Amino acid sequence: MKAQNLKIKDYCRISNNKVLLNDKLLFEDPTSDFTTFIKLAYKKMDTNYPKFFKMDDLSKLGFLATDILLKPMTQDPEMPKNIALVFSNSASSLQTDRKHQKSITDKENYFPSPAIFVYTLPNICLGEISIKHRLHSENSFFIFNHFNADYLHAYASSLIKTEKADEVLCGWINCDAEDYEAFLYLVSAEGSIAHKKEEIIKLYTTK
Amino acid sequence: MNKIYLSYNNIVSSLGFDSPTVVHNIHEGLSGVTLIEDENLFPSPFYASVLDTDKLGMAFEKLQPNGDYTRLEKMMILSLTKIIKASGVALTDRVGLILSTTKGNIDTLDPRNPMPSERAYLGTLGHIIKNYFGFTTEPIVLSNACVSGILAISIAKRFISQGTFDKVFIVGGDIVSNFILSGFNSFQAMSPLPCKPYCKQRSGINIGEVAASVLVSKDQKKLVPEAVEILGEASCNDANHISGPSRTGEGLYRSILSAFKEAKVGSRDIDYISAHGTATNFNDEMEAIALNRLGLDTVPLNSLKGYFGHTLGGSGLLETIVGMHSLYHNTLYASKGFTELGVSQPLNIITATTSKDLNCFLKTASGFGGCNTAAVFKKVES
Structure with missing residues (x-):
């Protein structure tokens, strides 16, 4: 059965003001805040997608990590890909939720904005990615207190085994008051790392 | 592959606190949508199901709980209590818990709310429910906009097929909050009437609140x-827009097609469609287009939003x-x-409650982020 021999093809990490692809450092800017860092990383990666600047922090983070992994694969519009997106985090969209709450708490200063409200759902990030990479695929956004390799492994395996997806982009995209972290990996029939829970944990914890 | 079933179920809503009562009230034509005047929720009177x-x-x-619980936690606990008790299922490491919600305890962000x-945090909500009942597995919280409730059923099925669990309890729910009302109002999506x-x-949506739960089992x-x-079942993204549906209904069309393929059914096998029908201009039009592309325009169809409003992460369930x-x-x-x-396209909307032999139904939902989910269900032969 297909799912028995699945591999991890590539993985990308964005955290501590560094961008890494398969452990190779692509960009680093140790001193800037998140807003500046992610903008500089976007420029360095030659992403060229003006809608990026309208996104909230969670979507920017997920979008950029995904773009690094999928850009080489999804450039040909004639060759649509069935890559499922299975993301998770602990803070959902709370960073943006707090912004929307702030805009409605004071009745004298009430200014809810649709441009902010739309990002008060974590799966909006999946929508942004689906648009850019023309993915009409399975999307799920899970919330766990901590990175959960067990569930991600089982769910990605099941999507490929039941032919709901050819490949699965999996991982953790989190933005909270104090910190941010992106770790995404592509589950595929190709690659050199076995798609096993232990390998996923190893890749996730090697920072 | 093993067959997978939906069995014990409960609805805690404005139309009652158990499924038979709620369904009886629907049969009687009652609606839970009423005019609400509450400035803590919204500056002017609004229609909602609360x-x-x-x-x-x-x-x-009556459950004699220890400790303080939020509104949503109370609703979810009340709903799950009934089906856990009735089913008699022991909460072993073979039994999963899935929560489906868009905003969880979002009311606690309001500084006037007494809870911290x-x-x-949705993970916190998951653990409160887990600990209340003593589930032994980690809760899975799904937050995938308005398809969450139906996608949660797909996900339970997939985890059972994969061998992770034998049984899964799903509880889905969201509350009516000033957070949600102000947001949908900023989109000019709220209807001034039922x-x-x-x-x-039609002139837009009513927001509603509900907690619903079901046992998924092989x-x-x-x-x-x-x-x-x-x-x-299947779920496909529109890949078109983050806050509006595809004009061609592409994601919904693909979801239904893919769900049909797995179910090995065609349009003629469907006796009834429980559609999304939020009553916004764009959503309802998109659904009509997608359903017509599949030749489903003659199948009896309803939207239940007129009874419960749009209950967000609970609606699909x-x-x-x-x-x-x-x-x-x-x-x-x-x-x-x-x-x-x-x-703009024909649909067979159910205008009066009628008796008809039914065997198989299609449930669909669509939501922000371009997500769409479809699932086909069939009566169990007894």
């Missing part, structure tokens, strides 16, 4: 009489449960609020 706080409090106190704002899905006079023994088998009862009673329930077709 639970009676005193009734909820009284029902919850940390309660707004909503009218697919109708020419065990054909001990099923409830209204149990259904999940024949097929709530509406699937009503669909189970619809099959069991061989009854098509009227699509409340509908008078005259107001979409």
Whole structure:
């Protein structure tokens, strides 16, 4: 059965003001805040997608990590890909939720904005990615207190085994008051790392 | 592959605190949508489907809980208590817990709320529910906009097929909050009147609150009489826009096609469609286009939003449960609020509650982020 021999093809990490692809450092800017860092990383990666600047922090983070992994694969519009997106985090969209709450708490200063409200759902990030990479695929956004390799492994395996997806982009995209972290990996029939829970944990914890 | 079923179920809503009462009230044509005047929720009066706080409090106190719980936690605990008890399922490491919600305890972000704002973390909500009942597995919280409730059923099925669990309890829910009302109002999506899905006079959505729960199991023994088998399901993104549906209904069209493929059914096998029908112009029009592309325009269809409003992360689950009862009673329930077709393509909207032999139904949902989910359910042969 297909799912028995699945591999991890590539993985990308964005955290501590560094961008890494398969452990190779692509960009680093140790001193800037998140807003500046992610903008500089976007420029360095030659992403060229003006809608990026309208996104909230969670979507920017997920979008950029995904773009690094999928850009080489999804450039040909004639060759649509069935890559499922299975993301998770602990803070959902709370960073943006707090912004929307702030805009409605004071009745004298009430200014809810649709441009902010739309990002008060974590799966909006999946929508942004689906648009850019023309993915009409399975999307799920899970919330766990901590990175959960067990569930991600089982769910990605099941999507490929039941032919709901050819490949699965999996991982953790989190933005909270104090910190941010992106770790995404592509589950595929190709690659050199076995798609096993232990390998996923190893890749996730090697920072 | 093993067959997988939806069995024990419960609805805690403005139309009652158990499925039979709620379904009876739908049969009677009652709606839970009423005019609400509460400045803490919204500056002007608005139509919504809201639970009676005193009734909820009284029902919850009967459980003799230790500690303080939020409104949504009370609703979810109340709903799950009934099905865990009735099913007699022991909460071993083979039993999963899935929560489906868009915003969870979002009301705790409001500085006037007495609960700490940390309660707004959805993982915290998951663990509160887990600990209340003593689940031994890690809770899975799904937050995938308005398809969450139906996608949660797909995900439960997939985890059972994959061998992770034998049984999964799903609880889905969201509350009416100033957060949600102000947001949908900023989109100019709120109707000034009770909503009218697919109708020419439709003018937007009503928000509603609900907690619904269901037991998903591969065990054909001990099923409830209204149990259904999940024949097929799928979820596809529009890849088009983050806050509006595709004009061609692309994601919904693909979801239904893919669910049909897994279910090994075609349009002619579907006796009833429980559609999304939010009563916004764009959503209802998009659904009409997608359903016509699949030749589903003659199949009897309703939206239940006229009874419950749009209950967000609970809606797909709530509406699937009503669909189970619809099959069991061989009854098509009227699509409340509908008078005259107001979409560009034909649809067979159920205008009056009628008896009809039913075997198989299609449930669909669509939401922000371009997500769409479809699932096909069939009566269990007894």
